[in-house]
Amino acid sequence: MLFPTRKSFERYSSDGLTYFSTGLHPNPRLFKYLWQIWTPDSPLEGEEFLRSGPLLSTGKFVEIEQQMLQARKSGFVYNRCRVRMGLGSPFNLDHPRWKVTEWAPSWDDDPDPVWNGYK
Template structure:
């Protein structure tokens, strides 16, 4: 994964055509299983490096897609990072299994108040 920094960005992408670079996992096709949150870094983002990954705002899927389209339309470079949280509700996760110890589950899809994008919230 590329850690976002202005110095690294300037070296690697200064001459490249504007586009998004994804350092994220693909979304599961069933939105009831996982909630995705997104962070978008641009060269003018205040935070960089591990501070960005730890503290930058996390966007819902619809917010991410809207901002992504705006950046593409403006011809700007950007990096995208995402995380997936298993969902409560209809998701088939055995919360008592050691794999899920300490994991914070996202609300069930029907209880999630984020705006929808292609069924994902």
């Protein structure tokens, strides 16, 4: 993975978007994906961008991604996955594994727009 910095971007001479992301789980009710798009004109770089940069829902990400691809803009794409809470969740919220987890709302309680079943 390349960090979202101008130095990394200059060394990596690819046009278009470069993805440093995981694939989507087939069951969108279990996980929520949040996306970040870094471009050379982003005000934040490196760890600061990954920690504090804007997070996009899947639907919003796909919208911006399509605009960038049509405009032939370049950048780096990152995503992260959060476990969803809610009734029917197969995850034991009391298990030590999830002690410091930042949970996503249940799919039904998530106000983000739907894109191919994902919010």
